[in-house]
Amino acid sequence: METAIILCEDGFGRVRGKTAAGLVRHSLRFQIQGVIDSKQAGKDAGEVLDGKKVGIPVFASVEESIKALGQKPQWMIIGVATIGGMLPPEFREPVKTAISSGMSILSGLHEWLANDKEFGPLALKHGVKIVDIRKEPPLGEMHYYKGLAEKIDAVRIPILGTDAASGKRTTAVILTKELNARGVKTVFVATGQTGLLQGSKYGVPVDAIRGDYVVGELENAIWNAYENEKPQVIIVEGQGALSHPAYVTGSRAIVSASKPSTVVLQHAPGRKYRSYHADELHIPNGTIDRELELIRVYAHSDIIGITLNHENLTREQVQEKTAEYEKQYGVPVCDMLVDGPGKVADAIIKRFFPEKA
Secondary structure, three states, rough: EEEEEEEEOOOOHHHHHHHHHHHOOOOOOOEEEEEEOOOOOOOOOHHHHHHOOEEEEEEEHHHHHHHHHOOOOEEEEEOOOOOOOOOHHHHHHHHHHHOOOEEEEOOOOOOOOOOOOHHHHHHHOOOEEEEEEEOOOOOHOOOOOOHHHHHHHOOEEEEEEEEOOOOOOHHHHHHHHHHHHHOOEEEEEOOOOHHHHHOOOOOHHHHHOOOOOOHHHHHHHHHHHHHOOOOOEEEEEEEOOOOOOOOHHHHHHHHHOOOOEEEEEEOOOOOEEEOOOHHOOOOOOOOOHHHHHHHHOOOOEEEEEEEEOOOOOOOOHHHHHHHHHHHOOOOEEHHHHHHOOHHHHHHHHHOHHEEEE
16 A cells, blocks of 8 residues: 555645545555644644544644655645635645655646646656546547446445535445445445545546536446446445535436435535535525435435534534434434444345345
8 A cells, every 4th residue: 555645734624625534534545644734733633533543643744744754655645625626826835845855646636737837847857746636538438328327236325415525425435334344245436536536446536527428437437336346235426416506517417327226315414505615605505305305306216314414513413413304304314423324224224135134
């Protein structure tokens, strides 16, 4: 496993630092050795995210990380997911420092760092790589929609949500692990840059693919997961929300490509505004009722569980919302990061694999 540090200046533990958070919590591809964020320096990354130490330190700078670790990591990963996918200006100097120190750069932004007039020549000079993963395949290699999901003899469950950046991928990863641990062979299909950076074997960055091919490309990834792994369940990472005015394309494509057997719905009840220029536009957060209406229309499906993002809520408030939603919607409700996935996994097994219940 290759070694890496994550650049997440002024973002770790915040919504825009979701890529860093995902890699700290789960990585099949990299041994994460540290996070760079001067605002959180000196802390353990796990404590910042979940209140539990994981042995990954947060450093103030690239130089400090190299000194403390005793050697340079092989990679620096860009750990923020910015609106518009551009590199924050304050990241330029740390990126150049990392390159000059002999680290390769891995980015999931829309802005391709390999094409940067400073970074490209500097990487060439120091013999390192710059890899941008948020790219579509060459035009001649992309797949068009074929309706393949109808031929898949596996339970297909997208993790949809009421907003962007609400924890859909985290829920998907945790639920995949839980079902596998219970003897239900399950595969995860990523649809965004963080899932791919974590090392998902199957997936596509849906927001990087032109409209004519986005459903076909994702459908092909789901089909490959089915053909190669022969799973009983396919969990598909959601993007945005069907109700989101700016990020609707990903969710609609995911529903079309997967043809859900059922849906798990992620919701952040403590969030006031949408995760999209919240300080400027003040778009009210999505609601469960509205999302359910759209899921029934577009996915022709019900939901089998509701999973909660606990941001801005006390533990007592989460428990109150859990009880309220279970009574109102008649499905299991849980905070995956605190309660674990047990109740939702129970519901999936009871419905689709009663012999294992």
